Amino acid sequence: MSPKIRPLTITEKILARHAGVKEVTPGELINAEVDIALGNDVTAPIAIHEFKRIGAKKVFNRNKVVLVPDHFTPNKDIKSANQCKILHDFAKEQKLTHYYEGGEVGVEHALLPEKGVVVPGDLVIGADSHTCTYGGLGAFSTGVGSTDLAAAMITGRLWFKVPETMRFVFKGRLNKWVGGKDLILHVIGEIGVDGALYRAMEFTGPAIDNLGMDSRLAMCNMAIEAGAKSGIIAPDKITRAYVAGRAERPYKFYSSDEGAQYCETLEYDCLEIEPKVAMPHLPSNTKNISEVGKITIDQVVIGSCTNGRLEDLAVAARILKGKKTAKNCRLIIIPATPFIYAQAMKKGWFDIFLKAGAVISPPTCGPCLGGHMGVLAAGERAVATTNRNFIGRMGDVKSEVYLTNPAVAAATAVKGRIAHPDEVV
Amino acid sequence: MKLKGNAWKFGADVDTDRIIPARYLNTSDSAELAKHCMEDEDPAFAAKVRSGDIIAADKNFGCGSSREHAPIAIKAAGVSCVIAKSFARIFYRNAFNMGLPILESEDAPDSIATGDIVAVDTALGEITNVTKGLRFKARPIPPFMQGLVAAGGLLEFIKKTGVGLN
Ligand code: SF4
Numbered sequence: 001m002s003p004k005i006r007p008l009t010i011t012e013k014i015l016a017r018h019a020g021v022k023e024v025t026p027g028e029l030i031n032a033e034v035d036i037a038l039g040n041d042v043t044a045p046i047a048i049h050e051f052k053r054i055g056a057k058k059v060f061n062r063n064k065v066v067l068v069p070d071h072f073t074p075n076k077d078i079k080s081a082n083q084c085k086i087l088h089d090f091a092k093e094q095k096l097t098h099y100y101e102g103g104e105v106g107v108e109h110a111l112l113p114e115k116g117v118v119v120p121g122d123l124v125i126g127a128d129s130h131t132c133t134y135g136g137l138g139a140f141s142t143g144v145g146s147t148d149l150a151a152a153m154i155t156g157r158l159w160f161k162v163p164e165t166m167r168f169v170f171k172g173r174l175n176k177w178v179g180g181k182d183l184i185l186h187v188i189g190e191i192g193v194d195g196a197l198y199r200a201m202e203f204t205g206p207a208i209d210n211l212g213m214d215s216r217l218a219m220c221n222m223a224i225e226a227g228a229k230s231g232i233i234a235p236d237k238i239t240r241a242y243v244a245g246r247a248e249r250p251y252k253f254y255s256s257d258e259g260a261q262y263c264e265t266l267e268y269d270c271l272e273i274e275p276k277v278a279m280p281h282l283p284s285n286t287k288n289i290s291e292v293g294k295i296t297i298d299q300v301v302i303g304s305c306t307n308g309r310l311e312d313l314a315v316a317a318r319i320l321k322g323k324k325t326a327k328n329c330r331l332i333i334i335p336a337t338p339f340i341y342a343q344a345m346k347k348g349w350f351d352i353f354l355k356a357g358a359v360i361s362p363p364t365c366g367p368c369l370g371g372h373m374g375v376l377a378a379g380e381r382a383v384a385t386t387n388r389n390f391i392g393r394m395g396d397v398k399s400e401v402y403l404t405n406p407a408v409a410a411a412t413a414v415k416g417r418i419a420h421p422d423e424v425v
Numbered sequence: 426m427k428l429k430g431n432a433w434k435f436g437a438d439v440d441t442d443r444i445i446p447a448r449y450l451n452t453s454d455s456a457e458l459a460k461h462c463m464e465d466e467d468p469a470f471a472a473k474v475r476s477g478d479i480i481a482a483d484k485n486f487g488c489g490s491s492r493e494h495a496p497i498a499i500k501a502a503g504v505s506c507v508i509a510k511s512f513a514r515i516f517y518r519n520a521f522n523m524g525l526p527i528l529e530s531e532d533a534p535d536s537i538a539t540g541d542i543v544a545v546d547t548a549l550g551e552i553t554n555v556t557k558g559l560r561f562k563a564r565p566i567p568p569f570m571q572g573l574v575a576a577g578g579l580l581e582f583i584k585k586t587g588v589g590l591n
Pocket of ligand 1: 306386
């Protein structure tokens with residue numbers, strides 16, 4: 001008779017399974033198998049350099065090492081071009097099946113779920129902090145550094161400290177114009193940018209059960225902004241519908257056991273949550289849209305791995321239909337993947353965006369990290385649907401970034417100041 | 426490892442964009458990155474910092490992106506050690522994986538001001554503010570991670586054990 005296993009959280013179950021053990025305990029160090037190891041044009045060059053330096057010849061599995069040059073592409077300058085070429089050459093040499101460039105590349109954390117490269121139950125590591133996004137599918141995924149990526153590319157394994165789990169229960173219905181972005185900004189505003197440091201964040205409750213996949217991915221995307229190791233939502237019928245026809249590999253649904261141990265449980269009534277604005281210069285510096293006051297805005301960016309998906313562009317199109325962006329306010333819309341780009345065009349949203357005066361950018365991280373395609377000057381203020389508003393994040397150190405959901409961003413572009421969507425529609 | 430140097434003090438939640446701004450991430454050359462270390466926090470830092478100096482900061486140092494360019498820039502700028510009340514987890518991993526000594530202490534950072542001489546014994550986990558004559562204990566480093574440091578980083582550890590090299 002095997003001894004009875006204590007009740008486990010979804011995170012503990014996925015980690016135990018990948019470490020080849022029955023159970024794991026928070027604080028324990030484990031060596032676990034990795035399903036997908038991801039790198040981009042910023043982090044992979046260092047990983048590839050380290051890979052070669054220690055004399056490795058072959059990646060552990062050419063189907064499981066994924067390279068997405070999305071940050072400075074289409075190549076912004078000679079230096080970026082050289083970085084991207086390192087990925088290109090390595091992908092060719094190693095015959096990687098998941099390497100994307102040109103018209104195939106999209107923002108990594110939008111691209112991988114969309115293409116079914118990551119699936120529920122996976123253990124995913126990525127040399128990018130927003131790798132935690134895939135928790136939206138019910139996978140354990142976490143950001144690591146380039147050295148970790150090199151180690152995983154070589155061995156297919158990595159060391160992890162099993163995190164404690166914090167549970168967030170969302171009750172009630174979502175208010176109009178409120179999405180996953182607002183729920184996570186609300187949480188970060190309450191617990192702070194290190195409120196979940198070293199921990200897993202598990203999002204649950206009736207409001208999550210009804211939340212669409214794009215919003216789930218957006219919520220888990222920002223777990224890192226609370227310092228968390230990962231964010232996760234137990235897969236359900238919404239997940240099943242999303243992965244149907246996409247998943248490249250068999251997948252497995254895990255969920256937390258009754259009686260699983262949480263280091264903390266926080267409850268929220270969604271009726272009390274209105275659209276949120278994270279003021280400069282921290283994602284935790286949140287206000288309700290009704291409390292923000294008149295703040296003029298020079299540029300609005302709708303895109304990124306947080307809010308550059310179809311659901312996001314749909315709400316932007318709804319608000320911008322028949323409207324014009326305010327004079328002196330630039331609107332940049334960046335569909336996160338080629339598929340989203342094509343869909344938005346097919347649905348007629350490009351016409352709406354172009355008539356409104358928007359610039360439509362090819363899929364890229366671009367301005368999200370102050371790279372290109374919309375960098376801010378000193379003294380300029382931007383509203384962005386991205387995930388970070390640190391000092392200098394989108395350009396000059398004297399510029400400011402306000403984080404919002406896509407509805408508020410679109411309304412802001414029309415008004416030229418931070419605006420509630422109800423003021424426009 | 427015993428280290429001693431001039432301290433540079435920073436506040437809470439110093440993010441990786443402040444350690445090395447994203448506009449410089451189109452290179453991974455360490456000397457180039459070092460030139461811009463802490464630039465948006467203190468534009469003169471890279472010019473002023475001297476080899477062996479120590480950074481002391483409040484909580485959540487290195488939050489934000491996963492860029493290893495952050496610890497690389499700090500190390501290449503000559504900084505020998507970072508002491509903070511806490512570190513963001515990816516920065517913590519990265520520092521160990523690449524062999525930049527870091528120590529967590531709840532009390533030491535409060536006592537340290539820019540310009541203080543600070544001594545650190547990483548093996549004992551001891552931090553001494555030489556200027557003020559104060560001694561602090563750092564949070565212990567798990568044995569596995571001490572092993573990583575002893576091997577010279579994660580990849581050297583893998584190389585030594587030979588696991589997965591094909
Ligand atoms: S869109 Fe922004 S946050 Fe997302 S991966 Fe790109 S740079 Fe990072």
